[in-house]
Amino acid sequence: GENVEQHPSTLSVQEGDSAVIKCTYSDSASNYFPWYKQELGKGPQLIIDIRSNVGEKKDQRIAVTLNKTAKHFSLHITETQPEDSAVYFCAAKTDSWGKFQFGAGTQVVVTP
Amino acid sequence: DAGVIQSPRHEVTEMGQEVTLRCKPISGHNSLFWYRQTMMRGLELLIYFNNNVPIDDSGMPEDRFSAKMPNASFSTLKIQPSEPRDSAVYFCASTNDRGYGYTFGSGTRLTVV
Numbered sequence: 001g002e003n004v005e006q007h008p009s010t011l012s013v014q015e016g017d018s019a020v021i022k023c024t025y026s027d028s029a030s031n032y033f034p035w036y037k038q039e040l041g042k043g044p045q046l047i048i049d050i051r052s053n054v055g056e057k058k059d060q061r062i063a064v065t066l067n068k069t070a071k072h073f074s075l076h077i078t079e080t081q082p083e084d085s086a087v088y089f090c091a092a093k094t095d096s097w098g099k100f101q102f103g104a105g106t107q108v109v110v111t112p
Numbered sequence: 113d114a115g116v117i118q119s120p121r122h123e124v125t126e127m128g129q130e131v132t133l134r135c136k137p138i139s140g141h142n143s144l145f146w147y148r149q150t151m152m153r154g155l156e157l158l159i160y161f162n163n164n165v166p167i168d169d170s171g172m173p174e175d176r177f178s179a180k181m182p183n184a185s186f187s188t189l190k191i192q193p194s195e196p197r198d199s200a201v202y203f204c205a206s207t208n209d210r211g212y213g214y215t216f217g218s219g220t221r222l223t224v225v
Contacts, residue, residue: 095168
């Protein structure tokens with residue numbers, strides 16, 4: 001089955017700096033890669049996603065890149081702010097119905 | 113839109129008791145997913161439904177776990193009997209596009225003592 005690895009597990013950045021989280025997947029048939037942000041006591045919230053026919057997608061301060069050949073995708077957050085502090089999860093869609101394999105998560109801490 | 117609604121938010125129960133978690137998906141969404149989150153195992157998919165029909169329950173850990181979706185606006189996850197290792201946060205999510213753009217509920221934190 002699909003295996004998604006996520007790095008790093010924790011990331012501490014100064015406010016205003018950039019943060020990058022990387023994920024690799026194993027199943028070349030995976031075709032959809034969402035990123036979720038989870039704040040304490042809340043459910044994961046979709047922040048950006050990318051489909052396998054696209055190499056890069058940007059939404060304001062966040063962007064996702066996908067390298068299908070290498071089977072990895074990354075989340076980039078620019079000009080980080082304290083409210084970006086949360087756990088971020090990557091995922092890969094593994095079937096036609098909506099089954100995802102999630103990464104283990106990255107705890108991002110943005111210090112003022 | 114009220115989002116995905118889960119109840120209760122917190123549940124504390126004694127080992128051996130039956131526990132029922134409830135989920136109301138977003139109106140119009142036809143796929144519903146139950147996840148369990150723990151520190152050790154992360155987010156695990158337990159079961160998912162499409163148009164109220166269970167599609168894949170291979171993630172359900174044991175026969176003690178069962179899930180139903182009697183109609184498009186309601187689903188339950190039942191654990192009977194509950195055990196301390198079932199303690200986790202259980203999330204429900206829904207979508208209308210076969211997995212694209214899940215919306216998660218706020219979760220139910222289950223503690224079995």
